[in-house]
Amino acid sequence: MPKNKINKSRRRLIQSAGTLPLAVSAANALSGHHKTTVGKPVPSNLDEIYPRWNTDSAKWDLQTRRFPGYEIIAAMGIADMDFRTAPEITQAIANRIVHENWGYILTPRSYYESIISWNERRYGEAISRKQLLGATGVLPSIQSAIRAYCPKGSKVVLNSPGYSELYVNIKKAHCIPEESPLIKEKGSYRIDFNDLEKRLSRNDVHAFLLVNPHNPTGNCWDKSDLEEIAEICDRNDAMLFSDEIHCDFVSDESTYTPLFSIQSDAVYRRAVIFKSTTKSFNLSAFKTGYLYAYDTKVISKIRDAGHVEFANTLGLVASEVAYNDSEAWLNEVNHYINRNMIILEEYISENIPLIKFKKPQGTYLAWIDFGNWMDAIDAKTNAKKRNEKEGDYMERHLVERAGIQLGRGYKFGTGGEQYLRMNIGTSRFLLKEALERIKMAANKV
Template identity: 40%
Template sequence: MSKSDPLNRRAFLRNVPISAFAGAALAAEAGNAEAGGSGKYDFDTPYSRIGTDSIKWDRQIRIYGKEHIAVGMGIADMDFRAAPCITKALTERIQHENWGYLDTPRSFIDAIVNWNKRRYGITVNPDLLLLNTGVHPGIIAALRTFSPPGSKVLMMTPIYDGFYGDISFCGCTPEEIPMKVVNGRYSMDFEALEHRINHDTNTLILCNPHNPTGNCWSREDMTTLGEICTRRRVVVLADEIHCDFVTNGNKYTPYCTLDNKEIVRNSITFKAASKSFSLAAMKCAWLFSENPDYIARVRANNRQDFSTLGMIANRAALTEGQEWLDELLPYIDANHAFVDSFIRERMPLVKTVKPQGTYLSWLDVSRLEEKIGAKEMAVEANKKAVAPGKPVTPEMIVERWLVENAKVQVNPGSAYGLGGAGHMRMNIATSRKTLELALTNMASAMAKL
């Protein structure tokens, strides 16, 4: 098979069983994974995405070589086959072979409004709802509205790395407020927040549930934050894209359902179906507020452009996908529990706390860093750097070490801002078999140290 024959290569890769990428012993162990999801939908059979130009798998294979990637566990999308209602709606639509400009059908607006009402008890006023191609474009529109170039954007860190790009895109700088950590649990530092608000801090990005630490912020925490921001005239941009993923015993509280209406009116909420149904590349999202003035101003910076297939997929998910999602969520919760016990039993160099939300695990790898000399290696790498660029961090060394020794790609915690050092972010939204393969590979590599 030649490199100049990409289609054949893709077909070949797609048909290779996942176990072929790892040692036979590990594959056999992975086969022992407890079977989960005995319901209507199959989340348990690994669904290979290799050969589809995915970032999570194909980009890692392109960077590191296929012999070094058994499992991609980086970027936040899921490995499962899409909900059947989505595939059905898309299949029906592609029978009509015309792809001209798309109107915004009322049925799509209704789907968003009804989903938010049914699922989270949120009343979205359709007149105060804006659509766009993603949470990023939405956040950028809001930053352009409220945060002039040169100003600062407040964030509780470590936080989703994508926000840093949005902030610099708007000519602003991040104002990072590291969270407090007690026994691996993160909490907001309100004193520091008060202290850091200044004449040039006009917005705060809240992530609820919080990527990467998994916090589902409580009503009390968000009220305290909201009171400070309202009093100090900082607009709260609440990104709630991960809101469907909440682990057992925890709760997602929408920021816009806080009791104090003044706090709510000082906010904009950003949502999408893209995490819940893994529709990231379908490019659809929405934002809303109870403040007509905020929406009128953001509207001027928001481009409401989405694709036909994106709209069709999202509308199908929101109108017919609930059953699929409700069956997926316990599977993800069980994945979290599995990661938690596996790490406790078999990875003494790693610590983690089961997150309250998201499908992301936040791993404390500081002992692993020490063991492999990651800090020293990063210093050496930076000395050798020929051109100025992003400095190599110990977490990037761990990323490479895991790829080379465990064939698993996870994201370096340093990408998530202040407080991310000594950590890695691992995406667990995959079949239990694939998850077990990744963890087993990682544990075996660490056991050799």
């Protein structure tokens, strides 16, 4: 429709809308500029204890429901952060909600541009629009990729211990998770390439699901790791799915190497990368994400397998402004988390000999060895009596004795049985309070 006709028809609409709120002037409506601003959001102060109780928070409120009758001082299991998000994001959302219509939307080109520009600027990845697909999250994207490449009943290899929901989502895509255990040496983990090759060489395996940085161990896989993994996948005709959702959280001494930065035919042919703004900017409830691959045939195949590209309005608004305007906030959070990890490592080594912890290369998740503590409280026998796992017993023990809830390591598969995962994406005060309480509980064992 030509511009003058649009204006005419808009004017007619406005004239017929006798109840149009006075606040929206006709000139405004006709101009197409509906942008209004609301009051400034509170600046983010990472030291602030920002209460999340009674907000239906999975990290906080679910835990009181799971442990009725116990007071939980800090819930530190589920992987989101307790900070207010970046003020630019809150402002953009507030501005958008002034327009009170939530009908179907197009995903704006600027949304994809923000993704392309962010990955270029921050990590030197050159992704073209054709190589990129929007998504309703990383897990749904992984499911789409599995459905596209892995026949029902086939196996998808992943490293264990590995993020619990990956096991769940492989199964939801009608496949079977096949663990390739990481090798643990002096508190650090590495990939067992021989084991990986062995598993990928089987006929009923069509993909390896890498996590970089790895959840829960925090490994940032380096160039030679990635080259070797890609070669193994290529030799064995397997796709290489790389979940890089944690890539924006890396310690000062470490580097995140994007799989997409590896120049190799194997990566060109095999790799699919999954990312989102939701982990980095604490926007998990908005359910957005994206995937990309060098080979556009790979993108088409995933799209054709029923992948859902469309995200929700506020998720798009929040993600775009996050990538375009909130890098300073993210850098500050990263710095804060780095310091939290150092405090955690020092505190544990000086005050809680019953547990073991080594600072990870990436993520805001601390993978803590509670094996000696579990032995000291005879968690195995006690758990058996209650028909539960050692990790359940240990988790409850900490809730009861310290008021602190941590994530159970056995949920992360083989190698996680003696571990609890502590999320340190929280205020320093709460972290220190949690450590004091865990120390007091340990002293009573």
